Amino acid sequence: MSNAKQTRRVTPGSRETLPDALFVVDDTETIVYANASAQAITGTTPEELRRNSFWRCVPRLVSTPLYQAVQKAKQTREPTEVEYVSPVTNTWLHVSLSPTDEGLALLFQENLEPPHFQDALSRNEQMYRDLLESFSDGVTIVTPDGLVLDINQRPLADAHLRREQVVGTPLTDLPAWSSDPAVQEHLRAAIARAARGETVRFEAKIHPRLDLSLAILMTITAHRDASQQVEYLICAGRDITERKHAEDELRTLVDALPQLVWIARPDGYVTYHNQRLIDYMAMTLEQAEGDGWLASVHPDDRQRVRAAWQTSIQTGVPYEVELRLQDGTSGAYRWFLVRGMPQRNAQGTILHWVGTCTDIDDQKRAEQRIKESEENWRVLAETVPQLVWTTRPDGRVDYCNQRYCDLTQADFEQLRDYRWRQFLHPEDAERALTLRQQSLATGELFENEQRLRDGQTGRYRWFLARALPVRDEAGQIDKWFGTCTDIDDQKRMEEALRESQERVNILMNSSIIGIFLAEEEQIVDVNDTYLRMTGYTREDLQAGNINWMRMTPPKYLARTQQARQELVVQQYGTPYEKEYVCKDGSLLPVVVGVVALRRDPLHTIGFVLDNSARKELEQRKDDFISMASHELRNPLAALKMQIQLVRKRLERQSHHEAATALSRVEGPVKQLERLIGELLDVSKIQAGRLEYLQETVDLDALLHEVADTMQQLSTTHTIVVRGAAPRVLVGDKDRLGQVFTNLLSNAIKYSPGAETVEMDLSASEETVTVRVHDHGLGIPREQRDKIFERFYRVAGPKQKAIPGLGMGLYIVAEIVKHHGGTLTVDSAVGKGSTFTVTLPCKRDA
Known part of the structure; x- marks a missing residue:
């Protein structure tokens, strides 16, 4: 080391006579002394410097290397030195740091290095500075306490500030963060967490200046020294304003994903x-x-x-x-x-x-893979959430960070020189290489959107590739620093938006489904199918004449209001059947499903399906059942009477074998008679003409009578009656008997491997409860609510082997409902079912 660079011994008496700037700081890095020469290098009087933070008062001297040297000297209590270029004045500084009783003495000397050594250090400084400026993100280096040590141009340009206005200032006090106390506090807490070694990521809305608001994604990563102590923090802020705007515009579509x-x-x-x-x-x-x-x-x-x-x-x-x-x-x-x-x-x-x-x-796993490095530019390269690479002037890759290797699942040897091109999408190769050659030839910024292959999945992801040249003092390109920023989500979101718009257009052009958009009750837009179904025109729509509440007949108003309430609560409604009053006054059966796009005020999109063909088919089926039941009933009654007369005549004539054979025919005839009776009941229920008597019913006696009758008919099961129901009801005795006969018959029929069927009776002052329990096949959960529908039967190979048309439980449910009661089922597949009937006690007729 030359004599000029020798560390000078400083005594209290010689401080003021030193030609170089001298600062003495205490353990909190507050200036306790500054000599007269400090004014020349800082532009501030010694009196203004004292009792203030060193880092805040001398922004022209602040740099990351100086901060590292101060921390090292404080920890080791040993003299040390550091050389660096002032980012503000672009002059070389040599700083000698010596522990003192007061704290730490810092002696600054300018322009002391020989030119060849300055050139060597200058390249490293330039590499660091160019890497810092090559990032599309804003990058700030701060102390663990949050004081700004270094910053690239992106945030400075946004805030219209100069570097010397920022360096040494708490990051939280910059206008971008201090304009919103909540955001400021969030950053302060994030810095505190990162200072403890935690990698912190958060989104925030900042205001670099009054006329500019930005949404950013901030990543704060700790850099540790050789003893694993947190030395400083790297804050990378990515501008996500456009992404946030896109998210707002796509919110309705995203909600459907x-x-x-x-x-x-x-x-x-x-x-x-x-x-x-x-x-x-x-x-x-x-x-x-x-x-x-x-x-x-x-x-x-x-x-x-x-x-x-x-x-x-x-x-x-x-x-x-x-x-x-x-x-x-x-x-x-x-x-x-x-x-x-x-x-x-x-x-x-x-x-x-x-x-x-x-x-x-x-993202989290990528953060954990970030490696530390003693060189500042390498630390940044391994920390920032981008692929980082450097090339020689001829474009040969001579470095890429670990994130690049992880993406491609390749080691550096597989990427160096021009071998990285194997991971470039074939369709993007020509354009990317042409632009790259243009940049190499002209020295201009390289920027291109291109796809790189994920080595693990084989899938290509979109990246924004940018590269800046690093030049020597003669202006010749010495190296290229580049980054690749993952924009795959953004590109896919754009593609998803385009595809979604295409799907919406296809849906709106449907010739089968009518579609409408409504604000509250007023329909504001429809497709042509909706107009064709209802008879309205585009002119009616523009005149505001289409209102879905006015198109609803009175008998469907309650269900329509219920559907509207569902939209307010859960944003979508269960599809339901109703009728529309068309423009010409005719009624159109439809199935309607509606989804809320916005709740206050209510904006909805509805899908309407013409239901008239199915309704007509159901009516024809009901008419056929009614006609067939009536046409079969009289011949069947005559056949039953003739069989009984012939059987009695044969018995009087002692033709017992023939009489017995004839009596076997009566069983199927009775089953056919019951089937026709159920068909007639179903037909009457559908028409609302099922007749009921109003009489006093001793329910306990009726239940025992039904159980006895069923026991006589059943040779395979024992019917066990437990409890009592000593209550009197007002209703139709025969219809109530039909309910429990059907439940017991089903319990026997659907428990072929069991030996008993139980009927439990209980009563309170207000109600009577009857439970019919079997140990049979059971009913799947998803089919329990459907078994009370007309003609519905449980789907399953064992159930299909048991005869039936699915009318019994439908009739039972209607009879119980007419008597003011309830009917529920509890079942487990393979364990059996329990049907519970609850009826009110005697009421005024």
């Missing part, structure tokens, strides 16, 4: 998970309800997640947490970003929470 969605009560009790989330966790809705979903959260995350959730519930602030959820099928954990928003009424009261889980596993 499959997401992991959950809903919770105001107290935090989770009441709903959508099927996609249930499938991922491999839980039932009941298992996931309440706090059950926490069982899928990684044990190391549960306490933190629960605490964050409770904080949001208590304060009403939006919920956001990163956690690991276990895939219930594979057992593997994946990282998710979980967000929850409170839904409030007009008074501000929280009605419920709606949340989503976003898979960020790839």
Whole structure:
């Protein structure tokens, strides 16, 4: 080292006579002394410097190497030196750092290095500076306390600030962050977390200046020294403003896409998970309800997640947490970003929470793969969320970061020189290489959108590739620094939007489904099919003459209002049948399904299907059943009478064998008679003409009579009657007998391998309850509600082998309903079924 660079011994008496700038700072890096020469290098008087933070008062001297040297000297208590170029003045500085009783003495000397050494260091500084400026993101280097050490031009240009106005200032005090106290506090907390070694990512809306607002994605990563202590923080802010605008515009379409969605009560009790989330966790809705979903959260995350959730519930602030959820099928954990928003009424009261889980596993794993490096530009290259690469002046790749290797699943030797081209999409190769050659020839910025192959999946992802030249002092290109930013999600979102628009156009042009858009009750747009179905015209639409409530007949108003309420509560309504009053006054049977695009005011999209053909077919079927039943009833009655007369005549003539053979015919005739009776009952129910008597019924006696009769007919099962129902009802005794005869008959019929059927009776002051239980085949859960529909039978090979037309339970349900009662079923496949009838006790006729 030359004499000029020798560390000078500084004594208190010689401080003021030194020709170089001298600062003495205490352990908090507050200036306690500055000599007169400090004014020349800083432009500030010593009096103005004292008792202020060194980093805030001397922005012209601040740099990352200087900060590292100060921290090292404070830790080791040993003298040290550092050389660097001032980013503000572009002059070389040599700084000697010596521990003192007061703290630390910093002696600054300018222009001390010989030219050849300056040139060598200058290249490294230029490489660092060019890499910093090559990133499309805003990059800021700060101390663990948040003071700005270095910053690239992107955020400075946005804020119309110069570097010396920013360096040494707390990042949280810059206009972009201080204009919003909540955002400022969020950044302050993120810096504190990163200072503890945590990688922090968050989104924020900032205001670099009054006329500019930006949405950014901030990533803060800690850089550690050789002793693994956090030395400084790297803050990378990506502009996601356009993405946010696109998200807002696509919100309605995105809501229709499959997401992991959950809903919770105001107290935090989770009441709903959508099927996609249930499938991922491999839980039932009941298992996931309440706090059950926490069982899928990684044990190391549960306490933190629960605490964050409770904080949001208590304060009403939006919920956001990163956690690991276990895939219930594979057992593997994946990282998710979980967000929850409170839904409030007009008074501000929280009605419920709606949340989503976003898979960020790839992103989290990528963050964990970031490696540290002692060289500042290499640290940035391995830290930023981009593919980073450098080339020689002729374009040969001589470095790429680990993220590049991870994407391609290749080592550096497979990527160096021109070998990286094998991962370029064939359709993009010609354009990319042409632009690259133009940049190499002209020295201009290289920028291109291109696809690179993911070596693991074989799928291509879109990247924005950018490269800047690094020049030597003679202006010759010494190296190219490049980055590739993943824009695959953005490109796919654009493609999804285009495809969605095409699908919407195809749907709107449907010749089968009528489609309408409505604001509250007023229809504002329709497709041609809707107009054709209802008889209205485009002129009627423009005149505001199409209103879906005015098109609804009075008997369907209640169901239509119910559907509207469903839209307000859950954003979609169950499809239902109704009739439309067409323009000419005719009625059109339709099936309607509606989805809410917006709730306040209510904006909906509806899908309408002409139901007239099916309604006409059902009417013809009902007419046929009614006619056939009546036409068969009289001949069957005559046949039954003739059989009985012939059998009695044969018995009087002692032709017992013939009489016995004839008596066997009576069984099938009785079954046919019952079938025709049920068909007639179904026909009458459909027409609303099923007749009922009003008489006093001793239900207990009726139930025992039915049980005795069924026992005589059944040779395979024992009917066990338990309890009593000593109550009197007002109703039709025969119809009530028909109910319990049918239930007992079904219980025997559908339990072929059992020996008993139980009928339990119980009564209260207001009601009588009868339970008919069998030990048979059982009914699948998804078919339980359908068994009371007309002509419906449980689908299954064992059930199909048992004769029947599916009318009995339909008739039973209608009779019980007419008597003011209820009919429910509880069943398990392979274990049997229990039908429960509850009837009110005696009422005024």
